[in-house]
Amino acid sequence: MKPVRMAILLTLALTTAPLAQTFHFTAIPDQNTARLKERFDKIATYLSDKLEVPTKYIPVKSYSASVAAFKNNDVQLAWFGGLSGVQARRAVPGAQAIAQGEEDMAFVTYFIANTSTGLEASDGFPAAIEAHTFTFGSKGSTSGRLMPEFFIRRHFQKSPNQIFKRVGFSGDHSKTIALVQSGSYQVGAVNFAVWEKEVKAGIIDTSKVRVIWKTPTYPDYNWSIRGDADAAYGEGFIARVKDALLSMSDRNLLDSFPRAKFIAADNKMYEPILETAVDVGIIEK
């Protein structure tokens, strides 16, 4: 019993130890994550150099974990989706979106279908997807869940469960593509950037899965930072982080996201996402 008691005291003593002044960031795990750590460790090195503050990447398993980490100040900066960004900033007063990808102001979701369904590409909403099996991406994804669900609800005036034979949540965009390609689900909704990247990389068998609809555009991914970062890391820190992100030009680094480059952003740009989320019922108001 004795060592155990000592252990508990030790633990208690350590829990109150002050936090080392390392700057932490995370990113939503929106695509294949096997080498995520290696990819983002490079970003951490880049930021460490630019900011002259030790910077560390914290890997997470889910969108919600990245939001929780931001809320708890386990990370001060995060690469969020539109929805997770709204959720995180709502919970942390003073938090601000500081940058987004060039593509993110006009982001698009692709509806994709297994070719065995015979569904063809169309300009208008593909009403024929009704009664098929359908997979979203992560439950907390903007392009993989929120926006597709919004357009589906708007067209059918019913919830996805009432429309489709089966509704699934694949977890990430790469998995959505894999599931629709293998036929496990007939139709799916996927982030267009991940789709284009994987098509270019030759991972997708386009004889088995094809794009059948492109949604109207909406704002999506963003870098968000906690408002108390200035107080913790020195006056003007947030501006320096923003600068570091906007001046990132190494293709090798930008491909991790994948984005052409980063441009400035602010909280107001994501109001439509908030309204959509309230509409779909993901956020209460």
Add this chain to the structure above:
Amino acid sequence: MTRASLTLLLIAILCAFVADIEVTTLDPWGELGRMAWGALTPDASVLYTFRNALLNTVTFAFCGISLGIVAGGLLSAGFQLTPVRLFCGFIRAIHEIFWAFLFLPVVGLNPVCGILAIGIPYAGVFAKVYSEIWQEADRRPLRGLPATASGLSRFLYGLLPLTLPALRNYTSYRFECALRSSAVLGFIGLPTLGFHLETAFREGLYSEAAILMYAFYLLIGSLRYWVKPRLIPLYVLLSIGLTSTAIRLSWANLTRFFSYEILPWPIRRQGFVDGSGDLSLPVDQTWTWLVTRFTDQALPGIYDTAILTQIALAATGLLTLLALPSICRHFASPLVSRLSHYVLIVARTTPEYILAYIFVQLWGPSLLPAIAAIALHNGAILAYLSGQHADRIQLRLDAPGRRADRYGFEVLPRIYGQLLAFLFYRWEIMMRESAILGILGITTLGFFIDSAIAEDKMDQFVLLLLVTAFLNMGIDSLSQRLRKGLHISIGSVKTVE
């Protein structure tokens, strides 16, 4: 007993009619082939990359179980008091993963989350089993202790040494469980083995998955060689030393979570909209909120959880009956029984969650993979325990020669009562597991809990968590009543829990 068994089977068959047990993937065998190929070509090179995850799996288990032993030991002292018993039942009724879900937003992504997630439910289990062990102890030697000595002294010199072997047995069994729990916690993001296992399975990197699974089996299989009673304090201290650097708790988070975020939204709405953060109590809206959460989520979740549990319960029983002859000395040759033993060891060492995860990859998210995973894991445990029981039976010289007759008329009648008791004992555990598997996309309670987390609705999350806990406690008390009514008991076997 026959009637109870048939009722159980009938309920399961009825459930199977309404259950969704479709295979939704198009090429399950091809995927299985790729998994098998991965199993044959493990990629040992990643072990070095994942060394921290392996270490964390062990240190979380050590710290978590230490917490469980201390807290459970203290709670067991008051276990005869109803509030304490209910409290233990409550913390036990919530699965480690759900505890981790609760702590993730409160303490963040750090070891404390994993340690608490293991330690708290284990404290409930330890409290219950320790107090059972103490109740069943041979109390005659206690008469030799002076009646006027303090309770603690009498415990130290009497009950504790008297029951130490039983306590040690159970605790070491539980340590194996803690390693399993610790590994599984990685699936939801803690930095243990499951973190990389999930990635590997999800992305079809089966050679990586295979080496991680082998490492896990090796870890558990080798326990008795490196976990020696004398070394345990050292291990615990080392574990604490190794986890300590990342530990940080924010009281602001804790209070915000427990006094604000978990309150139903209508209570917080007014203050949230006007920015004051004040609370109000609009009774009508709160009531509506509660009712819709029940009708839209809790009830459908309970329905699928119950359906899954009942089918899995019957399937576990049938699987046990089928597997039993292959490991029992009265039916199988030594070679066959040895081989069957190995198969069962793998089946019961692999956590249900991982089995279910693999089956979902193969068959898609319906109740089928969940039923298979629960039945396989639990069937392996029950077959092993019943097999031990059956092996102790001495058959009479003129016992029937035909194996089927011998099984049906000599062995089964003697062990059936205990087997049924084991099954009922694990009922609650199966239900806890059924709820958890919702995270994999099977629409049990866990599915709605996972959604609440994804949508950052802690009020909804806590409500569903309470529903899950009370459902489990209900099953636990029903199971106890049934065992009492049928006059069956698990005897002194504690490792069923």
Add this chain to the structure above:
Amino acid sequence: MPPVIRLQNASVSYDRLPVLHDITLEIEDGEKVVLVGPSGAGKTTLLRKLFESVGASAAFIHQDYALVPQLSTFHNVYMGRLDRHGALYNGLNLAIPRRREVEAITPLLVELNLEDKFHERVSELSGGQQQRVAVARALYRDADIVFGDEPVSAVDPRQSDAVLTLLKQETRTLVLAMHDVDLALEHFDRVIGLRNGRMAFDASSTHVARDHLNELFAS
């Protein structure tokens, strides 16, 4: 001086089956008394009744020794004084034997021929050795009154003499129950005969006639 033990018209029944009938008995300070009688006569019941009547400060040697088999000889003997110390001291002594206790217990174990079993687990000892551990525990308690239920039944005849002598020598008031009548008569002045839960006689050993005893043990 008033008697240290007094029982007046005591009756005991188990499951409504009477085992002791109307026993009245007084034992003076410093007396050495033995209860004899065939098995089932009520010796153990009477002994327990007497023990209960004087309170927990007395020592009691149980027929089944009531030892904790997983603990060492030393710890089982130490238990006799468990109520003299706080739980912390007791706990420390359990982990690392205190020198003070070791020094106090060693001479007792030497007297009882157990010194080489000091650290041994009690479960490893023979029946006779275990019984002597139980005797040592009762003596270590250093109580004014010691009760013993067949305290030498498992000890070999050569040693039982020595154990009884030690018990008499080291205690003030001693009450034993024994089935070995010859040994009882040899060691005790006052003998109480029990039969079917009633007192058959209460006499000085020199006055107990063979006839009395024959009657006692007649079936």
